[in-house]
Amino acid sequence: MQQFNMEAFLKKVTKDKRTLEMFRYLVNKSYIRVVNYHNTNPVDAERFEAEINYYKEHFVPVTLKDIDNFFETKVWPYDKPGLIPAIFEGFRNHYDIILPILDKYEYTAWFYIPSFFMDVPVDEQIPFSNAHELTVTNKEMYPDKRVAMNWDEIRDIAKRHEICCHTGSHFMITKETSDEDMYREIVEAKQVLDRQIGREVEVFCWLYGEEYYYNTRAHKYLKEAGYKYVVSNLKLERIR
Numbered sequence: 001m002q003q004f005n006m007e008a009f010l011k012k013v014t015k016d017k018r019t020l021e022m023f024r025y026l027v028n029k030s031y032i033r034v035v036n037y038h039n040t041n042p043v044d045a046e047r048f049e050a051e052i053n054y055y056k057e058h059f060v061p062v063t064l065k066d067i068d069n070f071f072e073t074k075v076w077p078y079d080k081p082g083l084i085p086a087i088f089e090g091f092r093n094h095y096d097i098i099l100p101i102l103d104k105y106e107y108t109a110w111f112y113i114p115s116f117f118m119d120v121p122v123d124e125q126i127p128f129s130n131a132h133e134l135t136v137t138n139k140e141m142y143p144d145k146r147v148a149m150n151w152d153e154i155r156d157i158a159k160r161h162e163i164c165c166h167t168g169s170h171f172m173i174t175k176e177t178s179d180e181d182m183y184r185e186i187v188e189a190k191q192v193l194d195r196q197i198g199r200e201v202e203v204f205c206w207l208y209g210e211e212y213y214y215n216t217r218a219h220k221y222l223k224e225a226g227y228k229y230v231v232s233n234l235k236l237e238r239i240r
Helices: 006-013 017-027 042-058 064-073 092-104 122-131 151-158 179-197 216-225
Strands: 032-037 082-088 110-113 162-165 203-205 229-231 236-238
Touching (some): 092 151, 110 151, 151 162, 151 179, 162 179
Parallel strands (some): 032 082, 082 110, 110 162
16 A cells, blocks of 8 residues: 655645645634535436535535624534535526425525526527536526526525625636726626615625635725625635
8 A cells, every 4th residue: 555645745735825725724624615516407416415415414504694793703603514505607407406405405505696697588598608608518408598597586596595696797807807897797797686686795706716815906896896705716705
């Protein structure tokens, strides 16, 4: 049996900032975990149910109220750690496949919505998804070609789960992004969600998980929009 080489392992880990940070979180006491989902296809429904059932047994679901309390008190009040199923991209299969499972186990998920996707006409949704890296893996599931959730479905989800903004058009904001594009994808994207679900959306998530300080110019628009939290690959941070 090959002996584990801790020195070689640490040397490899320290080459990548994100890998190092993830390792640090794992070896220290972490209060909240996140599991990401994108397409939730029928073929995987049995696995999804087994996973949500496992989460229910070993973790507590996390709401925004829990996050608010944790930031205020610095105390995690539960015996078990929290776990957030993060459901990305606003696909119709989320409503049809994983939502009933989440509701069966009364387990709160966070749905990250690119808010302009819902308003794309049905016959344009697949071309839109192809153009904006919204990879649909089960186009044949819906002969009518509606692959995005509609607003009625999102409003139904919002009654029991957290709705978060994942830009407007699944847009990658970089340091070179124009002010006009940032305003549209950060501020206007939130305005659409707020109006449609009838309450403030408090969480913004970058594409590809960039950290809060990756783009300091975007801070102005995050504040203007009224977000409370921003999510990257490894952190949920409070807007300063």
